[in-house]
Amino acid sequence: MKFFIDTANLAQIKEANELGILDGVTTNPSLMAKEGIKGEKAIMDHYRTICEMVDGDISAEVISTDFAGMVEEGKKLAAIHPNIVVKVPMIKDGIKAIKWFTDNGIRTNCTLVFSAGQAILAAKAGATYLSPFLGRLDDSSWDGVELIAQIAQIYGVQGFKTQILAASIRTPLHIVKCAEAGADVCTCPLDSILGLLKHPLTDIGLAKFLEDAKKTMG
Ligand code: G3P
Numbered sequence: 001m002k003f004f005i006d007t008a009n010l011a012q013i014k015e016a017n018e019l020g021i022l023d024g025v026t027t028n029p030s031l032m033a034k035e036g037i038k039g040e041k042a043i044m045d046h047y048r049t050i051c052e053m054v055d056g057d058i059s060a061e062v063i064s065t066d067f068a069g070m071v072e073e074g075k076k077l078a079a080i081h082p083n084i085v086v087k088v089p090m091i092k093d094g095i096k097a098i099k100w101f102t103d104n105g106i107r108t109n110c111t112l113v114f115s116a117g118q119a120i121l122a123a124k125a126g127a128t129y130l131s132p133f134l135g136r137l138d139d140s141s142w143d144g145v146e147l148i149a150q151i152a153q154i155y156g157v158q159g160f161k162t163q164i165l166a167a168s169i170r171t172p173l174h175i176v177k178c179a180e181a182g183a184d185v186c187t188c189p190l191d192s193i194l195g196l197l198k199h200p201l202t203d204i205g206l207a208k209f210l211e212d213a214k215k216t217m218g
Contacts (some may be wrong), residue, residue, distance in 0.1 A: 001179050002056075004187035006167065008035045008046065010053070012190040017054050019193075024056035026131070026167065026187040028087070028111070029063055044080060051081035059109045059129070061087035062097075070097035078106045085109045085128060090118045095125045102126030109165060114142075119151040123160035129185065133168035134178070144168070145177040152182030172196045 002023035005016040008031040016022045027050075037046045047060045058081070062073040070093060074086040078101075086101055087109040088094045098108045102125060109129040110122035114137060122130050132151060134144030148166050155162060163184035169175060172195035175186050 001183055002185040003193065004056070004059075004165070004185055005193065006031070006169065006187040006189055008032045008037065008050075010035075010049065013050060013053055016190055016193060021193075022054060022056065023185070024058060024083075024187075025050050025054055026059040026087070026109070026165070028061050044076070047077065047080050047084065051083050056083065057085045057107070057129075058083050059085045059087045059111075061111065062089075065089070065091060065093060067093040067096045067100070070094065071100055074101055074106060074108075087111050087131075088127075090114075090122065095121055098122065098125040098127050110162075111167070114147070116147065116150050116154060119162075119164075120154065120158075120160075123155060123158075123162040127162045129163050129165040131165045131167040131187070134166055134174055135168035135170040137168075138170070145174070145181050148178055148183050149181035156182070172198070 003021050004024040004026050005013055006026045008027045013025055037043055051058050060077040062070045064070045064073050070088060077086050078084050085107045088097050090110055090112045098110055101108045107128040109131055110127040111131045113119060113130055113132045119130055132147050137144035151164055165185040165187055166178040166183040167187050169186055169188040169192050172192050175188055175192060178186050
């Protein structure tokens with residue numbers, strides 16, 4: 001399973017990248033706004049900076065909701081760097097745009113996915129990645145991990161090549177459950193990635209080893 005970080009914060013991207021396990025970055029308009037990035041030039045420059053920092057796929061989201069607008073924006077985003085993946089919302093014109101991008105060699109990430117039916121449509125249109133939002137499903141008392149497992153089952157049976165990119169991850173346990181359920185990628189906040197490190201027995205064991213090591217040093 002690939003690890004992406006879900007943020008537009010450069011310090012967090014740097015920290016995750018330095019771990020050596022980062023395969024890419026996802027952003028969205030809310031994450032860009034959180035970093036105070038404003039205006040087309042600043043947004044494009046920010047994506048370029050992220051592409052220069054991380055050697056992996058970088059999702060950049062369109063904000064148009066009509067076919068022509070999405071294609072226009074997507075072409076500009078894709079021209080920033082070969083690693084850019086154009087993020088397109090799961091709406092009717094979004095599906096048309098994903099098909100257009102597929103036919104024109106531009107890779108896509110279909111976002112705001114909440115059902116298996118939507119996952120089938122995105123795969124039919126040739127999406128490179130599919131982003132089901134686990135955390136938001138859990139927030140509404142639907143089982144987000146169950147959706148990942150259902151989509152993995154369908155894509156396996158049908159031979160769809162679209163990669164399942166589990167998004168809206170909130171906890172380290174989400175990451176473990178997504179790995180179990182067959183996600184191809186998890187895009188996570190830095191805290192959830194670092195949370196995977198934690199186990200009290202590791203800390204207790206290391207303290208004991210270091211204490212005993214002192215005894216071996218003469
Ligand atoms: O990747 C999608 C993600 O940014 C949404 O996460 O926590 O806003 O549901 P969240």
